[in-house]
Amino acid sequence: MSSFSTETIFASTITTPDIAWVALLPLLILCGASIFLLTVASIAPKDLPSSFYAVYTGLAALASLISAIPLWVRVQDNERGPFSTIAGGFSVDGFSLIITFLILVSVVLVACLASEYLINEGISGPEPFVLIMLSASGGITMAGASDLIVLFLGIEVLSIAAYVLAAMDMRRVQSQEAGMKYFILGAFASGFLLYGMALIYGATGSTSLVAIRDFLESTELTNDALLLAGISMVLIGLGFKVATVPFHFWTPDVYQGSPTPFVAFMASAVKAAGFAALIRVFYGAFASYQTDWKPIIYGLAIATLVVGSFMAIVQTDVKRLLAYSSISHAGYILVGFQSGSENGVISVSFYLITYAFMVLGSFAVVSIVGGLNGGQPTLDDFEGLSNRRPILAAVFTIFLLGQAGIPLTTGFFAKFYVIEAAIEARSYGLAISAMVTAVIAAFLYLKILVKMWMTGETESDPISNRQARANIPIRIQVGFVLLISGGFTLIFGIWPHPIVELARDALPIL
Amino acid sequence: MTFALTIGPGYYLALSAMLFVIGSIGLLVRRNPLIMFMCIELMLNAANLAFVSFGKDMGDLGGQVSVLFVLVVAAAEVVIGLAIVVAVMRRRPKASVDEVSVLRG
Numbered sequence: 001m002s003s004f005s006t007e008t009i010f011a012s013t014i015t016t017p018d019i020a021w022v023a024l025l026p027l028l029i030l031c032g033a034s035i036f037l038l039t040v041a042s043i044a045p046k047d048l049p050s051s052f053y054a055v056y057t058g059l060a061a062l063a064s065l066i067s068a069i070p071l072w073v074r075v076q077d078n079e080r081g082p083f084s085t086i087a088g089g090f091s092v093d094g095f096s097l098i099i100t101f102l103i104l105v106s107v108v109l110v111a112c113l114a115s116e117y118l119i120n121e122g123i124s125g126p127e128p129f130v131l132i133m134l135s136a137s138g139g140i141t142m143a144g145a146s147d148l149i150v151l152f153l154g155i156e157v158l159s160i161a162a163y164v165l166a167a168m169d170m171r172r173v174q175s176q177e178a179g180m181k182y183f184i185l186g187a188f189a190s191g192f193l194l195y196g197m198a199l200i201y202g203a204t205g206s207t208s209l210v211a212i213r214d215f216l217e218s219t220e221l222t223n224d225a226l227l228l229a230g231i232s233m234v235l236i237g238l239g240f241k242v243a244t245v246p247f248h249f250w251t252p253d254v255y256q257g258s259p260t261p262f263v264a265f266m267a268s269a270v271k272a273a274g275f276a277a278l279i280r281v282f283y284g285a286f287a288s289y290q291t292d293w294k295p296i297i298y299g300l301a302i303a304t305l306v307v308g309s310f311m312a313i314v315q316t317d318v319k320r321l322l323a324y325s326s327i328s329h330a331g332y333i334l335v336g337f338q339s340g341s342e343n344g345v346i347s348v349s350f351y352l353i354t355y356a357f358m359v360l361g362s363f364a365v366v367s368i369v370g371g372l373n374g375g376q377p378t379l380d381d382f383e384g385l386s387n388r389r390p391i392l393a394a395v396f397t398i399f400l401l402g403q404a405g406i407p408l409t410t411g412f413f414a415k416f417y418v419i420e421a422a423i424e425a426r427s428y429g430l431a432i433s434a435m436v437t438a439v440i441a442a443f444l445y446l447k448i449l450v451k452m453w454m455t456g457e458t459e460s461d462p463i464s465n466r467q468a469r470a471n472i473p474i475r476i477q478v479g480f481v482l483l484i485s486g487g488f489t490l491i492f493g494i495w496p497h498p499i500v501e502l503a504r505d506a507l508p509i510l
Numbered sequence: 511m512t513f514a515l516t517i518g519p520g521y522y523l524a525l526s527a528m529l530f531v532i533g534s535i536g537l538l539v540r541r542n543p544l545i546m547f548m549c550i551e552l553m554l555n556a557a558n559l560a561f562v563s564f565g566k567d568m569g570d571l572g573g574q575v576s577v578l579f580v581l582v583v584a585a586a587e588v589v590i591g592l593a594i595v596v597a598v599m600r601r602r603p604k605a606s607v608d609e610v611s612v613l614r615g
Contacts, residue, residue, distance in 0.1 A: 149575075149576050149579055152579070152580070152583070153579060153583065156583045156586070156587070160586055160587060160590050163590055163591075163594065164590060164593075164594075167594050167597065170597055173601070176594070176597060176598045176601075176610075177598070177610045179594045179598075180543070180594050180595065180598050180607070180610060181610070183590065183591050183594055184537070184543070184546055184550075184591075184607070187550045187587055187591065188534070188537055188550065188553070190554070190587070191530070191533065191534065191550060191553030191554055191556075191557070192534075192553075194553075194554060194557040194580060195530055195553065195556060195557040195560065197557070197576075198526075198557045198558075198560035198561045198564065198576075199560065201561060201564055201565075201572070201573060201576070202523075202560065202564035202567075205568050205570060206570075206572065207572055207576060
């Protein structure tokens with residue numbers, strides 16, 4: 001007990017690790033902005049308009065994005081290159097930065113969608129925007145995490161805010177239920193993740209991803225049961241966050257019940273952060289155990305592709321349908337992930353970037369069309385959309401064709417690169433099943449297109465309802481989201497090289 | 511007369527594994543959301559126990575420090591979870607998750 005005497009405590013100076021504050025700037029700006037907003041809004045005498053919060057959130061995300069650009073320049077510079085800070089707990093490399101950019105851009109677009117939605121639903125207050133920013137900061141932490149505990153903290157900051165976002169529309173039963181289901185199942189997955197981390201710590205003696213990698217490369221474990229159990233539990237926990245089959249049960253319910261803008265956030269930013277964490281852990285720490293985890297990912301990918309595309313076909317609720325479609329997209333990303341190669345990471349980054357824009361645009365359309373139906377549009381609501389709103393129908397067509405992977409959209413190249421990575425890794429079966437399920441999924445998107453373009457108004461539809469539908473206003477912020485995501489999907493669908501180059505520069509280095 | 515009774519890390523790990531299994535099975539079979547929360551806490555604390563006993567066994571402080579982080583996260587999670595459950599259960603006096611079933615298909 002002598003070591004705890006006051007003398008020794010005062011005698012020994014506590015050394016704290018060096019912190020490169022510049023590296024944390026994107027994170028700090030986002031957190032600081034959200035807490036500042038919460039403080040200001042709670043002492044302001046009157047409720048500020050929702051559009052103010054949206055503009056504030058957008059500007060905060062932009063400021064954070066701008067502060068990350070010098071980091072990108074520094075990382076790409078051959079002399080300085082990637083680095084890690086806080087005693088190796090947080091690393092700044094191309095991969096973490098590109099995921100940061102992606103999350104921040106989706107924060108801007110989601111804030112636009114949210115302001116429109118919250119005005120329509122009559123919800124005031126800064127909380128949704130504060131939560132979006134906090135959730136995004138968790139995602140950025142995950143993207144740069146190079147320690148299991150940092151990763152856990154990031155995933156929890158991301159998820160706890162997302163649970164509340166799912167339950168934000170408290171007056172609606174569906175939103176409450178979505179929040180509760182998301183919370184219980186999410187916490188269940190966190191339990192698995194954490195226990196897996198404890199087992200990995202026990203097997204390797206460290207929570208640092210770099211130390212784990214070095215340990216596994218230098219030591220031949222006589223008994224790796226503990227480590228393998230830990231790896232599989234971490235895979236369950238992260239597989240849950242990115243919605244892979246068989247850990248996908250929450251996805252359809254949560255996507256259907258949650259407010260549409262926040263579903264868009266879950267499908268773009270949360271999914272990207274989840275895959276970033278998967279890449280950090282499996283490509284970084286467990287690179288030498290590839291032969292053990294690759295077959296499991298192979299199986300998960302096939303199950304996810306098949307279940308996602310088949311279940312999507314039988315849905316009538318459009319948000320539920322897009323939920324299953326997002327599950328099948330997670331399957332494609334796993335196809336690229338399974339290759340375990342550099343090209344695999346590039347294809348995953350490319351897929352995440354392009355999918356985020358397609359899914360944000362899709363949910364923007366869904367939120368306009370579902371505006372009259374309590375945010376729960378069915379397929380029938382899209383009947384004859386091309387007569388009522390030709391431009392909206394045309395934009396939605398771009399997103400659907402993109403998700404189907406039709407050439408001249410970014411979706412085509414996204415699918416092409418993941419399948420190419422799988423073929424390079426000699427996973428022919430996986431590549432073939434990805435192509436077959438792409439055809440099945442294309443049928444699904446064509447089903448919506450046929451509803452939009454080939455059917456007129458239904459006779460049973462009362463005229464007043466028809467007129468109301470024709471007059472749904474499109475606010476400027478939603479128009480902006482549609483313009484950005486539609487433009488991105490088309491322009492880079494024809495000319496994908498800038499995005500490919502960006503993804504090529506964004507390799508994770510531990 | 512002294513008893514040389516040593517309880518090695520194996521015992522703690524076995525206890526932690528048992529707690530984890532009880533927590534996860536409890537979460538799957540129980541229908542009261544509050545009990546389900548308790549099961550989640552049990553799972554997180556099982557992981558804490560594993561962290562501490564591994565750390566103690568290896569003479570590494572990292573395991574014990576990790577527990578502090580996890581405790582904070584668990585507290586935050588309970589706050590959010592209870593708020594959501596209170597909001598949901600206000601409408602449904604019978605506290606059972608089976609009642610919460612509008613979303614399906």
